[in-house]
Amino acid sequence: xxxxxxxxxxxxxxxxPKKHDLKYQVYMAHLFLEEIDQVFKNRWFWSANHSNLGxxxxxxYHRPDIEDLSEAVRETMSKQLGLVCKGPVSIVTHLRTFxxxxxxxxxxxxxxxxxxxxxxxxxxxxxxxWGERYTKCFEWNTENEDARSDHEFHKEFHVSPFxxxxxxxxxxxxxxxxxxxxxxxxxxxxxxxxxxxxxxxxRPIDAKNLAWALIRFPLMTLNVTRAIxxxxxxxxxxxxxxxxxPKNLENPT
Numbered sequence: 001x002x003x004x005x006x007x008x009x010x011x012x013x014x015x016x017p018k019k020h021d022l023k024y025q026v027y028m029a030h031l032f033l034e035e036i037d038q039v040f041k042n043r044w045f046w047s048a049n050h051s052n053l054g055x056x057x058x059x060x061y062h063r064p065d066i067e068d069l070s071e072a073v074r075e076t077m078s079k080q081l082g083l084v085c086k087g088p089v090s091i092v093t094h095l096r097t098f099x100x101x102x103x104x105x106x107x108x109x110x111x112x113x114x115x116x117x118x119x120x121x122x123x124x125x126x127x128x129x130w131g132e133r134y135t136k137c138f139e140w141n142t143e144n145e146d147a148r149s150d151h152e153f154h155k156e157f158h159v160s161p162f163x164x165x166x167x168x169x170x171x172x173x174x175x176x177x178x179x180x181x182x183x184x185x186x187x188x189x190x191x192x193x194x195x196x197x198x199x200x201x202x203r204p205i206d207a208k209n210l211a212w213a214l215i216r217f218p219l220m221t222l223n224v225t226r227a228i229x230x231x232x233x234x235x236x237x238x239x240x241x242x243x244x245x246p247k248n249l250e251n252p253t
Contacts, residue, residue: 002115003031003039005209006092006180008200012231016193018238022231027213027220028200030176031056032090032115033070039205046210053214055096061106062124062135073108077120080137087111087119092176094221097214102126102221104228109176118175121149127159128228130245134159140175149173155186162235163194164243178202 011023031039036056040046045053058069066072070089077085093106103126110120118140125134134157140149155167163186170185179201186194203209217223236242 001032001035001038001205002090003029003035003205004176005029005203005205005213006176006200007203007213008180008198011197011199013195013197014193014235016191018235018240020231020235020238020240022227024223024227025217026094026198026200026224027217028092029056029095029205030090030092030180030202032088034088043207043210045214051099053098054210055099057096057101060096060101060103061091061093062108062122062133073122074110076135077108077110077122077137080122080135081120081139083120083139085110085120087113088115090176092180094224097218097220097222100219100221102225104128104224107173107182118149121173123171125157125159127157128225128232129161130158132157138171147174149175158243158245160232161242161244162232162240164188165246176202 005027007027009023009025012021014020036048040048040056046055048056049058058064058067061069062076063072066075073089074085077083088111090109090111091106094101094103106124108122108124109118111118120137120139122135122137126132127134138149138151142149149172151171153169155165155169158165166188168187170187172183174181179199182198184196185192
């Protein structure tokens with residue numbers, strides 16, 4: 001079984017207009033979608049598409065109108081990349097805990113048939129407080145010396161009310177293996193003003209590690225939401241400017 005759990009930390013570092021840092025511990029699941037039933041079979045406190053202390057629900061993820069999540073991901077990748085996307089699909093994501101699920105970002109990987117190397121990557125972002133979803137797909141490339149897949153593009157989606165739209169993204173990924181790392185660098189007029197980092201280590205999915213995930217992070221997704229709003233309050237108190245959603249700035253006529 002290729003599916004696994006990852007334990008590590010998320011950190012954000014803002015340089016301007018006010019300095020602000022945050023860091024918190026997380027766990028995420030890395031699930032090969034064809035293994036979902038096997039992963040959660042005969043687990044006391046875990047299940048797939050059934051309520052439990054921890055659970056995977058199809059409707060929490062990309063295009064829930066399509067029953068097969070793998071099919072939905074491959075279809076979106078094919079459309080965005082202009083390729084015929086085939087192969088196994090995996091997801092790095094937060095699972096439901098005590099019936100609640102929220103993912104600021106989930107990462108979907110399209111693999112070669114041997115499941116040794118990603119072919120493509122899709123990031124699915126949910127913004128706060130609007131709850132909108134946005135997907136961005138990339139062909140996997142590791143042409144740099146650090147064996148990272150690097151991607152630069154102009155911001156297209158309003159993620160945070162404390163970051164404007166005139167921003168250039170620099171996203172860097174390492175494939176899920178013994179470690180998984182994602183780094184997001186934001187520049188405005190060439191100035192690096194914000195970075196976000198996700199760094200985690202792999203553990204096998206077994207009774208011990210699943211139990212530890214629930215004991216160590218009993219309210220994982222609720223705490224993620226709480227951290228977002230708490231740090232938003234701190235940014236506001238520090239005097240960081242508030243950027244309205246672009247749709248609210250449009251002329252209604």
